[in-house]
Amino acid sequence: MFRFQRKVYLDNNATTPVTKNVRKKINQVLKRYYGNPSSLYKIAINSAIELEESRKTVAKAINAEVDEIIFTACATESNNTVLKGLAEISYPGKKKILSTPIEHPSVISTLEYLKAKGILVEYIPVDRQGIIEFESLKELVDEDTFLICCMFANNELGTIQDIKKISALAKKYHVPVFSDCVQALGKIQVDVKDLGIDYASFSGHKIHSPKGIGALFVKEGSPFQSFMHGGHQETGLRAGTEALHNIAGFAEGCKAINLQKSPQVLSKKTLLINELKKIKSDIKINSPVDECLPNTVNITLPGVSNSLFMATLDFYGIAVSAGSACSTPENKPSPVLKAIGLTDEQARETIRISLSEFTSYRDIKYTIKVIRNFLSEAALPVNILTPKQLDENLIFGENNYILDVRWRYERKLLKGLPNSNEAPFVTFRKYYKQIPRDKNIILVCQAGYNAPVVAFYLRSKGYRKVSFLMSGLIGWKFVNAELYNKIAGQNITSLKPV
Numbered sequence: 483m484f485r486f487q488r489k490v491y492l493d494n495n496a497t498t499p500v501t502k503n504v505r506k507k508i509n510q511v512l513k514r515y516y517g518n519p520s521s522l523y524k525i526a527i528n529s530a531i532e533l534e535e536s537r538k539t540v541a542k543a544i545n546a547e548v549d550e551i552i553f554t555a556c557a558t559e560s561n562n563t564v565l566k567g568l569a570e571i572s573y574p575g576k577k578k579i580l581s582t583p584i585e586h587p588s589v590i591s592t593l594e595y596l597k598a599k600g601i602l603v604e605y606i607p608v609d610r611q612g613i614i615e616f617e618s619l620k621e622l623v624d625e626d627t628f629l630i631c632c633m634f635a636n637n638e639l640g641t642i643q644d645i646k647k648i649s650a651l652a653k654k655y656h657v658p659v660f661s662d663c664v665q666a667l668g669k670i671q672v673d674v675k676d677l678g679i680d681y682a683s684f685s686g687h688k689i690h691s692p693k694g695i696g697a698l699f700v701k702e703g704s705p706f707q708s709f710m711h712g713g714h715q716e717t718g719l720r721a722g723t724e725a726l727h728n729i730a731g732f733a734e735g736c737k738a739i740n741l742q743k744s745p746q747v748l749s750k751k752t753l754l755i756n757e758l759k760k761i762k763s764d765i766k767i768n769s770p771v772d773e774c775l776p777n778t779v780n781i782t783l784p785g786v787s788n789s790l791f792m793a794t795l796d797f798y799g800i801a802v803s804a805g806s807a808c809s810t811p812e813n814k815p816s817p818v819l820k821a822i823g824l825t826d827e828q829a830r831e832t833i834r835i836s837l838s839e840f841t842s843y844r845d846i847k848y849t850i851k852v853i854r855n856f857l858s859e860a861a862l863p864v865n866i867l868t869p870k871q872l873d874e875n876l877i878f879g880e881n882n883y884i885l886d887v888r889w890r891y892e893r894k895l896l897k898g899l900p901n902s903n904e905a906p907f908v909t910f911r912k913y914y915k916q917i918p919r920d921k922n923i924i925l926v927c928q929a930g931y932n933a934p935v936v937a938f939y940l941r942s943k944g945y946r947k948v949s950f951l952m953s954g955l956i957g958w959k960f961v962n963a964e965l966y967n968k969i970a971g972q973n974i975t976s977l978k979p980v
């Protein structure tokens with residue numbers, strides 16, 4: 483949201499910047515190959531050729547046959563397609579899917595949807611680093627199982643599963659295996675033949691390619707059913723005109739995969755971990771050492787709120803992400819962190835750092851410096867208020883100015899504090915000039931994630947007395963239920979941009 487001088491992007495598992503070559507390729511395709519790949523005249527033939535060349539490139543990157551690749555709009559679509567399609571083909575003859583509790587939400591939500599339709603979904607337990615308990619899988623798989631769904635590498639922890647071993651077991655029961663390989667591609671070897679899997683999903687934007695493009699590997703002869711109805715694109719397996727520029731961009735990203743760079747990425751990650759251990763000896767590394775993506779580390783910092791930590795890093799231009807799903811209005815900790823045994827409190831002290839081949843030693847050293855200053859409490863520029871501290875005296879105090887930076891939908895879920903002034907988080911810089919400089923500014927958001935970011939922003943704009951409410955209005959209501967019922971929603975001012 484707010485720019486700081488230096489930019490260090492350490493959230494490459496969320497998405498990656500598009501490289502110059504990929505951008506060039508996309509522009510070229512948009513300019514030259516505007517014909518619909520399914521049309522039959524000369525202008526379109528080149529589009530069809532480009533499409534098939536891209537398919538070849540993607541297939542080669544994962545050691546699949548060309549005909550085994552279907553382009554989709556994203557990995558979420560690929561995941562939905564396999565799970566729903568197989569359920570439709572198999573049910574009610576067979577009823578069971580086995581999966582893990584640390585899958586991406588695009589898998590977990592689909593499984594929960596299928597559960598509501600009568601499919602039996604069983605989750606294989608994982609250990610404290612997210613590795614599945616193979617013995618439990620052996621006990622759970624049976625004649626009624628129609629799919630084992632297990633991601634290759636986890637997005638929050640970096641944990642890599644032994645997919646080959648899972649496939650070998652599955653074969654004994656003639657159960658197909660589906661693996662979400664989104665985070666693995668570009669970071670570790672993905673060889674679908676060697677892994678012995680039947681289905682796999684991929685996403686362009688995790689490998690420096692554009693967003694909105696996915697691929698689905700379907701092993702030749704495997705049962706398949708799409709839930710998209712329409713034209714005959716993708717040999718009738720996925721309706722909808724292909725987004726050729728994105729597909730070609732994805733293929734360009736696949737071409738650039740160079741796993742020889744992985745040891746360098748790993749050594750930068752190791753430097754970061756070792757330095758962090760020196761700065762704070764009680765940090766807990768949740769990612770495994772060996773069975774882990776070279777770029778990913780998940781860390782719990784006891785006693786440190788991840789929202790404040792992230793906001794501080796953001797203030798210094800460093801992007802990392804919370805281990806918990808900070809965007810949910812319920813402020814629920816990440817199910818992945820819960821599945822590996824973290825408490826709610828630990829989950830709120832957890833962050834994920836994910837590097838890329840473009841992360842430099844300079845970036846890492848800068849990050850270490852910022853973290854060292856933050857953890858040694860070298861004067862935090864903003865003040866933190868707990869829900870208990872924010873009592874009626876503070877709320878109605880004449881010298882205080884309450885600023886509510888929640889999203890519009892969040893305001894519908896919870897009433898605001900009395901006397902508060904509302905301004906939207908994303909476009910905040912259009913509003914801040916009217917905020918009085920002589921008052922104590924108290925920033926409030928829904929769950930305690932956005933308020934610190936705005937607090938730091940105001941500090942950078944010269945505001946001297948800035949506080950934010952820890953855990954947001956959700957936490958405040960929880961602690962002050964009676965007060966909330968008595969005073970929330972009174973005398974609220976909606977600020978206008980200036």
Ligand code: PLP
Nearest residue numbers: 556557558586637662664665685
């Ligand atoms: N699977 C995993 C493991 C992911 O990390 C992601 C993206 O965060 C997805 C699936 C969804 O990918 P897409 O954004 O292409 O839908």
